[in-house]
Amino acid sequence: NAGVTQTPKFQVLKTGQSMTLQCAQDMNHEYMSWYRQDPGMGLRLIHYSVGAGITDQGEVPNGYNVSRSTTEDFPLRLLSAAPSQTSVYFCASSYVGQGKNEQFFGPGTRLTVL
Amino acid sequence: DAKTTQPTSMDCAEGRAANLPCNHSTISGNEYVYWYRQIHSQGPQYIIHGLKNNETNEMASLIITEDRKSSTLILPHATLRDTAVYYCIVLPFSSGSARQLTFGSGTQLTVLP
Numbered sequence: 686n687a688g689v690t691q692t693p694k695f696q697v698l699k700t701g702q703s704m705t706l707q708c709a710q711d712m713n714h715e716y717m718s719w720y721r722q723d724p725g726m727g728l729r730l731i732h733y734s735v736g737a738g739i740t741d742q743g744e745v746p747n748g749y750n751v752s753r754s755t756t757e758d759f760p761l762r763l764l765s766a767a768p769s770q771t772s773v774y775f776c777a778s779s780y781v782g783q784g785k786n787e788q789f790f791g792p793g794t795r796l797t798v799l
Numbered sequence: 800d801a802k803t804t805q806p807t808s809m810d811c812a813e814g815r816a817a818n819l820p821c822n823h824s825t826i827s828g829n830e831y832v833y834w835y836r837q838i839h840s841q842g843p844q845y846i847i848h849g850l851k852n853n854e855t856n857e858m859a860s861l862i863i864t865e866d867r868k869s870s871t872l873i874l875p876h877a878t879l880r881d882t883a884v885y886y887c888i889v890l891p892f893s894s895g896s897a898r899q900l901t902f903g904s905g906t907q908l909t910v911l912p
Contacts, residue, residue, distance in 0.1 A: 720900075727902030727904055727905065728843065729902075730899045730900070733899060743899060777843075777900075787845040788845060790843050791842055792842055793840070793841070
């Protein structure tokens with residue numbers, strides 16, 4: 686199993702540009718989520734999904750869109766990049782079920798918005 | 800969800816046990832204690848979780864006090880590769896839906912040679 690994969694690893698954008706961060710998992714996990722981590726801070730939840738076709742907002746959803754058309758993929762779209770979105774973005778996945786809350790994280794995408 | 804309190808940083812000598820404390824005095828009866836760690840520049844990694852009994856796996860042991868208001872993560876023989884930020888997180892028992900992780904500041908553990 687590849688686990689949770691994220692692309693790209695690094696990205697530099699100009700203010701106002703849009704882009705999509707990719708996340709895929711091959712563990713057949715129902716639950717997937719996106720976090721951002723600013724320097725010296727803990728992770729904050731952006732959006733999450735409990736299954737294909739179902740998404741919901743987390744703590745910091747503004748400026749981001751998500752969709753979940755398949756179990757495997759959960760892309761994160763930045764609509765109009767702003768310098769405040771400079772951060773490291775982590776995708777995670779897990780099973781949905783009683784007691785099963787071990788989440789698997791990807792390696793991260795480091796985004797800089799100029 | 801219950802809040803947690805952890806020391807900002809700790810040092811440990813290589814080969815010795817690392818004991819990382821966590822206070823969760825407002826924990827509810829249906830909430831588990833989870834531990835994750837984040838090695839520099841990597842995604843967080845699950846370590847262990849427990850409800851009220853002590854737990855052990857290949858990575859660590861988790862000791863939860865009888866009143867469940869605090870816990871200690873034990874890395875029995877710390878290595879340099881265990882240098883990381885360790886997060887203690889309290890989550891309700893999942894009942895058909897996964898819970899979102901709330902990461903605080905964690906404890907920076909530095910293992911010294």
